[in-house]
Protein backbone atom coordinates (compact mmCIF):
# COMPACT_ATOMS: atom_id res chain seq x y z
CA UNK A 304 0.00 0.00 0.00
CA UNK A 305 1.19 3.50 -0.82
CA UNK A 306 1.44 5.09 2.61
CA UNK A 307 2.02 8.77 1.98
CA UNK A 308 2.26 9.65 5.68
CA UNK A 309 5.05 7.12 6.19
CA UNK A 310 6.80 8.48 3.11
CA UNK A 311 6.53 12.06 4.36
CA UNK A 312 8.19 11.12 7.66
CA UNK A 313 11.36 10.31 5.74
CA UNK A 314 11.80 13.88 4.45
CA UNK A 315 13.52 16.23 6.90
CA UNK A 316 12.21 19.38 5.24
CA UNK A 317 8.65 18.13 5.67
CA UNK A 318 9.37 17.32 9.34
CA UNK A 319 11.20 20.53 10.09
CA UNK A 320 9.28 23.18 8.19
CA UNK A 321 5.64 24.11 8.14
CA UNK A 322 5.26 24.28 4.40
CA UNK A 323 3.33 22.82 1.53
CA UNK A 324 5.92 22.03 -1.07
CA UNK A 325 4.47 22.25 -4.57
CA UNK A 326 7.60 23.21 -6.48
CA UNK A 327 8.75 19.73 -7.40
CA UNK A 328 9.23 20.47 -11.09
CA UNK A 329 11.97 22.90 -10.03
CA UNK A 330 13.51 20.46 -7.58
CA UNK A 331 12.28 17.72 -5.29
CA UNK A 332 12.95 17.29 -1.58
CA UNK A 333 15.54 14.80 -0.31
CA UNK A 334 14.87 11.86 2.04
CA UNK A 335 17.12 11.06 5.02
CA UNK A 336 18.65 8.02 3.36
CA UNK A 337 19.97 10.05 0.42
CA UNK A 338 21.46 12.61 2.79
CA UNK A 339 22.97 9.74 4.78
CA UNK A 340 24.55 8.30 1.62
CA UNK A 341 26.20 11.63 0.87
CA UNK A 342 27.45 11.94 4.44
CA UNK A 343 28.72 8.35 4.27
CA UNK A 344 31.01 9.29 1.40
CA UNK A 345 32.44 12.29 3.25
CA UNK A 346 32.76 10.51 6.56
CA UNK A 347 33.91 7.05 5.45
CA UNK A 348 35.12 6.85 1.86
CA UNK A 349 36.34 10.35 1.05
CA UNK A 350 38.90 9.99 -1.75
CA UNK A 351 39.12 10.66 -5.46
CA UNK A 352 37.95 7.98 -7.87
CA UNK A 353 39.98 6.03 -10.44
CA UNK A 354 43.17 7.66 -9.18
CA UNK A 355 44.51 5.70 -6.26
CA UNK A 356 45.32 2.17 -5.28
CA UNK A 357 44.70 2.84 -1.63
CA UNK A 358 41.64 1.56 0.21
CA UNK A 359 39.65 4.72 0.28
CA UNK A 360 40.05 5.42 -3.42
CA UNK A 361 39.14 1.85 -4.29
CA UNK A 362 36.01 2.05 -2.15
CA UNK A 363 34.97 5.41 -3.58
CA UNK A 364 35.63 4.15 -7.14
CA UNK A 365 33.54 1.07 -6.55
CA UNK A 366 30.55 2.98 -5.24
CA UNK A 367 30.90 5.58 -8.00
CA UNK A 368 31.06 2.88 -10.70
CA UNK A 369 28.20 0.97 -9.10
CA UNK A 370 26.16 4.17 -9.18
CA UNK A 371 26.49 4.16 -12.98
CA UNK A 372 25.09 0.64 -13.06
CA UNK A 373 22.32 1.55 -10.63
CA UNK A 374 21.13 4.59 -12.56
CA UNK A 375 21.60 2.82 -15.90
CA UNK A 376 19.49 -0.16 -14.86
CA UNK A 377 16.75 2.24 -13.68
CA UNK A 378 16.24 3.30 -17.31
CA UNK A 379 17.10 -0.03 -18.93
CA UNK A 380 20.55 1.03 -20.19
CA UNK A 381 24.02 -0.50 -19.98
CA UNK A 382 26.42 1.18 -17.50
CA UNK A 383 28.69 2.22 -20.41
CA UNK A 384 25.82 4.16 -21.91
CA UNK A 385 25.17 6.20 -18.77
CA UNK A 386 27.24 9.35 -18.39
CA UNK A 387 27.11 11.39 -15.21
CA UNK A 388 26.73 15.09 -15.89
CA UNK A 389 25.91 18.00 -13.63
CA UNK A 390 22.27 17.73 -14.73
CA UNK A 391 19.95 17.81 -17.71
CA UNK A 392 21.42 21.10 -18.89
CA UNK A 393 24.96 19.78 -19.10
CA UNK A 394 23.73 16.55 -20.66
CA UNK A 395 22.01 18.40 -23.50
CA UNK A 396 25.04 20.66 -23.98
CA UNK A 397 27.16 17.52 -24.22
CA UNK A 398 24.93 16.13 -26.96
CA UNK A 399 24.77 19.35 -28.97
CA UNK A 400 28.48 20.01 -28.80
CA UNK A 401 29.50 16.40 -29.40
CA UNK A 402 27.47 15.66 -32.51
CA UNK A 403 29.21 16.40 -35.74
CA UNK A 404 26.77 18.91 -37.17
CA UNK A 405 27.55 21.53 -39.79
CA UNK A 406 26.15 24.31 -41.91
CA UNK A 407 22.53 23.84 -42.86
CA UNK A 408 22.03 20.64 -40.84
CA UNK A 409 18.45 20.76 -39.55
CA UNK A 410 17.72 20.23 -35.84
CA UNK A 411 14.07 19.83 -34.79
CA UNK A 412 12.77 21.04 -31.42
CA UNK A 413 9.28 22.08 -30.28
CA UNK A 414 7.97 25.46 -29.19
CA UNK A 415 7.64 24.23 -25.60
CA UNK A 416 11.28 23.43 -24.87
CA UNK A 417 13.09 24.43 -21.70
CA UNK A 418 16.03 26.73 -22.47
CA UNK A 419 18.31 23.78 -21.72
CA UNK A 420 17.09 22.18 -24.94
CA UNK A 421 17.19 25.38 -26.95
CA UNK A 422 20.31 27.39 -26.18
CA UNK A 423 22.84 24.63 -26.92
CA UNK A 424 21.28 24.39 -30.40
CA UNK A 425 21.22 28.20 -30.71
CA UNK A 426 24.97 28.14 -30.19
CA UNK A 427 25.36 25.65 -33.02
CA UNK A 428 23.18 27.84 -35.21
CA UNK A 429 25.41 30.83 -34.46
CA UNK A 430 28.76 29.06 -34.67
CA UNK A 431 28.15 26.37 -37.27
CA UNK A 432 25.09 27.53 -39.16
CA UNK A 433 22.80 24.63 -38.24
CA UNK A 434 19.14 25.26 -38.96
CA UNK A 435 16.68 25.03 -36.04
CA UNK A 436 13.12 24.01 -36.85
CA UNK A 437 10.51 24.79 -34.20
CA UNK A 438 7.46 22.54 -34.23
CA UNK A 439 4.35 24.55 -33.28
CA UNK A 440 2.40 23.63 -30.16
CA UNK A 441 -0.98 24.97 -29.07
CA UNK A 442 -1.78 26.54 -25.71
CA UNK A 443 -3.41 23.26 -24.69
CA UNK A 444 -0.07 21.61 -25.24
CA UNK A 445 -0.81 19.73 -28.42
CA UNK A 446 2.17 19.22 -30.70
CA UNK A 447 1.28 19.94 -34.33
CA UNK A 448 2.12 16.51 -35.71
CA UNK A 449 1.51 17.51 -39.35
CA UNK A 450 4.17 20.19 -39.04
CA UNK A 451 6.39 17.75 -37.20
CA UNK A 452 6.11 15.25 -40.02
CA UNK A 453 7.17 17.92 -42.51
CA UNK A 454 9.95 19.38 -40.35
CA UNK A 455 11.59 16.04 -39.70
CA UNK A 456 12.21 15.55 -43.40
CA UNK A 457 15.96 15.85 -43.92
CA UNK A 458 16.59 16.55 -40.21
CA UNK A 459 19.81 15.32 -38.61
CA UNK A 460 18.57 15.55 -35.02
CA UNK A 461 15.23 15.65 -33.21
CA UNK A 462 15.55 16.75 -29.59
CA UNK A 463 12.29 17.26 -27.73
CA UNK A 464 10.91 17.48 -24.24
CA UNK A 465 9.18 14.33 -23.04
CA UNK A 466 7.01 16.13 -20.49
CA UNK A 467 6.66 19.90 -20.71
CA UNK A 468 7.73 21.66 -17.51
CA UNK A 469 5.08 24.34 -18.13
CA UNK A 470 2.12 22.67 -19.81
CA UNK A 471 2.49 19.18 -18.43
CA UNK A 472 2.02 17.87 -21.96
CA UNK A 473 3.28 14.34 -22.43
CA UNK A 474 4.78 14.24 -25.90
CA UNK A 475 3.76 11.33 -28.14
CA UNK A 476 7.34 10.06 -28.08
CA UNK A 477 6.66 6.69 -29.66
CA UNK A 478 5.11 8.26 -32.73
CA UNK A 479 7.68 11.05 -32.86
CA UNK A 480 10.52 8.57 -32.60
CA UNK A 481 9.07 6.43 -35.37
CA UNK A 482 8.82 9.38 -37.73
CA UNK A 483 12.33 10.57 -36.82
CA UNK A 484 13.79 7.11 -37.46
CA UNK A 485 11.96 6.76 -40.78
CA UNK A 486 13.70 9.95 -41.78
CA UNK A 487 17.11 8.85 -40.53
CA UNK A 488 17.33 11.46 -37.76
CA UNK A 489 18.95 11.03 -34.35
CA UNK A 490 16.13 11.10 -31.80
CA UNK A 491 16.56 12.15 -28.17
CA UNK A 492 14.56 13.38 -25.22
CA UNK A 493 14.80 15.94 -22.48
CA UNK A 494 13.55 13.67 -19.72
CA UNK A 495 13.91 16.10 -16.80
CA UNK A 496 10.18 16.01 -16.01
CA UNK A 497 9.57 12.45 -17.18
CA UNK A 498 12.16 10.14 -15.64
CA UNK A 499 11.26 11.05 -12.02
CA UNK A 500 7.63 10.20 -12.71
CA UNK A 501 7.25 7.15 -14.90
CA UNK A 502 8.88 3.81 -15.68
CA UNK A 503 11.45 4.27 -18.44
CA UNK A 504 13.10 1.69 -20.66
CA UNK A 505 15.40 3.24 -23.24
CA UNK A 506 15.80 -0.10 -25.05
CA UNK A 507 12.07 -0.44 -25.58
CA UNK A 508 11.82 3.22 -26.50
CA UNK A 509 14.68 2.73 -28.94
CA UNK A 510 15.89 6.31 -28.59
CA UNK A 511 19.38 7.75 -29.06
CA UNK A 512 19.72 9.95 -26.00
CA UNK A 513 17.88 10.85 -22.81
CA UNK A 514 18.83 13.58 -20.34
CA UNK A 515 17.63 13.88 -16.73
CA UNK A 516 18.55 15.36 -13.34
CA UNK A 517 18.91 13.65 -9.95
CA UNK A 518 17.62 16.63 -7.99
CA UNK A 519 14.14 16.27 -9.46
CA UNK A 520 13.91 12.66 -8.27
CA UNK A 521 14.88 12.87 -4.60
CA UNK A 522 18.61 12.88 -5.38
CA UNK A 523 21.20 15.57 -4.74
CA UNK A 524 21.80 18.70 -6.79
CA UNK A 525 24.89 18.83 -9.00
CA UNK A 526 24.42 15.50 -10.73
CA UNK A 527 22.33 14.20 -13.58
CA UNK A 528 22.69 11.69 -16.32
CA UNK A 529 22.81 11.29 -20.03
CA UNK A 530 21.88 8.04 -21.68
CA UNK A 531 23.73 7.94 -24.97
CA UNK A 532 23.27 5.03 -27.33
CA UNK A 533 26.56 3.21 -27.55
CA UNK A 534 27.30 3.57 -31.28
CA UNK A 535 26.51 7.27 -31.11
CA UNK A 536 28.65 7.71 -27.99
CA UNK A 537 31.57 5.97 -29.70
CA UNK A 538 31.61 8.44 -32.56
CA UNK A 539 30.84 11.61 -30.59
CA UNK A 540 33.47 14.06 -29.41
CA UNK A 541 33.71 14.60 -25.65
CA UNK A 542 32.46 17.94 -24.43
CA UNK A 543 35.03 18.27 -21.62
CA UNK A 544 38.70 17.32 -21.81
CA UNK A 545 41.18 16.66 -19.00
CA UNK A 546 41.98 14.11 -16.32
CA UNK A 547 40.49 10.62 -16.17
CA UNK A 548 38.87 10.67 -19.63
CA UNK A 549 41.92 9.37 -21.51
CA UNK A 550 43.55 6.04 -22.20
CA UNK A 551 46.77 7.69 -23.45
CA UNK A 552 48.29 11.13 -23.92
CA UNK A 553 51.37 11.95 -26.01
CA UNK A 554 52.84 15.23 -27.17
CA UNK A 555 50.71 14.87 -30.28
CA UNK A 556 47.36 14.27 -28.71
CA UNK A 557 45.27 11.83 -26.68
CA UNK A 558 43.24 8.68 -26.97
CA UNK A 559 39.93 8.76 -25.14
CA UNK A 560 39.10 6.27 -22.38
CA UNK A 561 36.36 3.69 -22.67
CA UNK A 562 32.74 4.70 -22.19
CA UNK A 563 31.41 6.33 -20.11
CA UNK A 564 34.69 7.78 -18.74
CA UNK A 565 35.42 9.36 -22.13
CA UNK A 566 32.73 11.91 -21.31
CA UNK A 567 33.54 12.41 -17.62
CA UNK A 568 36.69 14.54 -17.49
CA UNK A 569 37.95 15.80 -14.15
CA UNK A 570 36.94 14.85 -10.63
CA UNK A 571 33.31 13.81 -10.92
CA UNK A 572 30.45 14.51 -8.48
CA UNK A 573 31.34 11.54 -6.25
CA UNK A 574 29.26 12.28 -3.16
CA UNK A 575 26.39 13.16 -5.47
CA UNK A 576 26.70 9.82 -7.24
CA UNK A 577 26.44 8.07 -3.85
CA UNK A 578 23.27 10.06 -3.23
CA UNK A 579 21.84 9.57 -6.72
CA UNK A 580 22.22 5.82 -6.42
CA UNK A 581 20.42 5.83 -3.08
CA UNK A 582 17.63 7.98 -4.51
CA UNK A 583 17.13 5.33 -7.20
CA UNK A 584 16.95 2.64 -4.48
CA UNK A 585 14.34 4.72 -2.70
CA UNK A 586 12.19 5.23 -5.82
CA UNK A 587 12.42 1.58 -6.78
CA UNK A 588 11.38 0.45 -3.32
CA UNK A 589 8.32 2.69 -3.50
CA UNK A 590 7.68 1.52 -7.06
CA UNK A 591 7.85 4.02 -9.90
CA UNK A 592 4.42 2.98 -11.10
CA UNK A 593 2.97 3.59 -7.63
CA UNK A 594 4.59 7.02 -7.60
CA UNK A 595 3.17 7.75 -11.05
CA UNK A 596 -0.34 6.73 -10.01
CA UNK A 597 -0.16 8.75 -6.79
CA UNK A 598 1.02 11.89 -8.58
CA UNK A 599 -1.62 11.41 -11.29
CA UNK A 600 -4.37 11.24 -8.70
CA UNK A 601 -3.20 14.40 -6.96
CA UNK A 602 -2.71 16.27 -10.24
CA UNK A 603 -6.14 15.24 -11.52
CA UNK A 604 -7.79 16.63 -8.39
CA UNK A 605 -5.84 19.87 -8.69
CA UNK A 606 -6.67 20.28 -12.38
CA UNK A 607 -10.36 19.53 -11.77
CA UNK A 608 -10.64 21.99 -8.89
CA UNK A 609 -8.72 24.79 -10.59
CA UNK A 610 -10.55 24.42 -13.88
CA UNK A 611 -13.83 25.04 -12.04
CA UNK A 612 -12.61 28.25 -10.39
CA UNK A 613 -13.70 31.61 -11.70
CA UNK A 614 -10.88 33.92 -12.85
CA UNK A 615 -8.42 31.02 -13.04
CA UNK A 616 -7.05 30.06 -16.42
CA UNK A 617 -5.17 26.82 -16.64
CA UNK A 618 -2.74 25.96 -19.42
CA UNK A 619 -1.97 22.62 -20.98
CA UNK A 620 -4.09 19.57 -21.78
CA UNK A 621 -7.84 19.54 -21.04
CA UNK A 622 -8.75 18.32 -17.52
CA UNK A 623 -9.81 14.87 -18.72
CA UNK A 624 -6.58 14.32 -20.63
CA UNK A 625 -3.38 12.81 -19.34
CA UNK A 626 -0.65 15.18 -18.19
CA UNK A 627 2.53 15.20 -16.15
CA UNK A 628 2.43 16.06 -12.45
CA UNK A 629 2.05 19.80 -12.72
CA UNK A 630 -0.40 22.55 -13.46
CA UNK A 631 0.39 26.06 -14.67
CA UNK A 632 -2.24 28.73 -14.36
CA UNK A 633 -2.92 32.43 -14.12
CA UNK A 634 -5.50 34.52 -12.31
CA UNK A 635 -7.27 37.28 -14.24
CA UNK A 636 -5.90 40.69 -13.37
CA UNK A 637 -3.12 39.40 -11.13
CA UNK A 638 0.60 39.16 -11.67
CA UNK A 639 1.90 35.59 -11.35
CA UNK A 640 4.58 36.58 -8.83
CA UNK A 641 1.98 38.28 -6.61
CA UNK A 642 -0.09 35.10 -6.63
CA UNK A 643 2.94 32.97 -5.69
CA UNK A 644 3.93 35.38 -2.91
CA UNK A 645 0.39 35.36 -1.52
CA UNK A 646 0.25 31.54 -1.52
CA UNK A 647 3.48 31.46 0.44
CA UNK A 648 2.43 34.16 2.87
CA UNK A 649 -1.09 32.91 3.55
CA UNK A 650 -0.52 29.14 3.69
CA UNK A 651 3.19 28.44 3.35
CA UNK A 652 2.63 27.05 -0.15
CA UNK A 653 5.77 26.93 -2.28
CA UNK A 654 5.07 27.22 -6.01
CA UNK A 655 7.05 28.66 -8.87
CA UNK A 656 6.03 31.72 -10.86
CA UNK A 657 7.44 33.26 -14.02
CA UNK A 658 8.47 31.83 -17.36
CA UNK A 659 9.93 28.57 -16.01
CA UNK A 660 12.93 28.81 -18.36
CA UNK A 661 10.62 28.48 -21.35
CA UNK A 662 10.41 32.04 -22.67
CA UNK A 663 9.57 31.20 -26.30
CA UNK A 664 6.57 29.15 -25.13
CA UNK A 665 5.26 32.04 -23.02
CA UNK A 666 6.00 34.70 -25.66
CA UNK A 667 4.83 32.99 -28.82
CA UNK A 668 2.30 30.40 -27.69
CA UNK A 669 0.71 31.40 -24.40
CA UNK A 670 1.01 35.16 -24.93
CA UNK A 671 1.65 35.86 -21.23
CA UNK A 672 4.72 37.07 -19.30
CA UNK A 673 4.52 34.27 -16.81
CA UNK A 674 2.37 31.68 -15.09
CA UNK A 675 2.04 30.17 -11.63
CA UNK A 676 3.06 26.51 -11.49
CA UNK A 677 2.11 23.96 -8.85
CA UNK A 678 3.97 20.69 -9.29
CA UNK A 679 3.52 17.49 -7.34
CA UNK A 680 5.57 14.55 -6.23
CA UNK A 681 5.44 11.36 -4.27
CA UNK A 682 4.90 12.97 -0.85
CA UNK A 683 2.12 15.42 -1.71
CA UNK A 684 -1.38 14.87 -0.41
CA UNK A 685 -4.95 15.62 -1.42
CA UNK A 686 -5.21 17.79 1.71
CA UNK A 687 -2.41 19.94 0.33
CA UNK A 688 -4.31 20.35 -2.93
CA UNK A 689 -7.37 21.37 -0.92
CA UNK A 690 -5.34 24.01 0.90
CA UNK A 691 -4.02 25.28 -2.43
CA UNK A 692 -7.56 25.62 -3.75
CA UNK A 693 -8.90 27.28 -0.60
CA UNK A 694 -6.00 29.72 -0.49
CA UNK A 695 -6.48 30.61 -4.15
CA UNK A 696 -10.15 31.27 -3.40
CA UNK A 697 -9.11 33.62 -0.59
CA UNK A 698 -6.65 35.40 -2.91
CA UNK A 699 -9.27 35.84 -5.63
CA UNK A 700 -11.75 37.06 -2.99
Ligand SMILES: Cc1ncc(COP(=O)(O)O)c(C=O)c1O
Nearest residue numbers: 390391392417419468493495516
Ligand atom coordinates in the same frame (compact mmCIF):
# COMPACT_ATOMS: atom_id res chain seq x y z
C1 LIG B 1 12.05 20.13 -19.04
C2 LIG B 1 13.32 20.57 -18.37
N1 LIG B 1 14.47 20.48 -19.05
C3 LIG B 1 15.64 20.84 -18.50
C4 LIG B 1 15.71 21.32 -17.22
C5 LIG B 1 17.04 21.70 -16.66
O1 LIG B 1 17.38 20.87 -15.62
P1 LIG B 1 18.67 21.17 -14.72
O2 LIG B 1 18.51 22.57 -14.24
O3 LIG B 1 18.60 20.17 -13.64
O4 LIG B 1 19.86 21.01 -15.59
C6 LIG B 1 14.55 21.44 -16.47
C7 LIG B 1 14.57 22.01 -15.12
O5 LIG B 1 13.68 22.64 -14.65
C8 LIG B 1 13.32 21.05 -17.07
O6 LIG B 1 12.17 21.15 -16.40
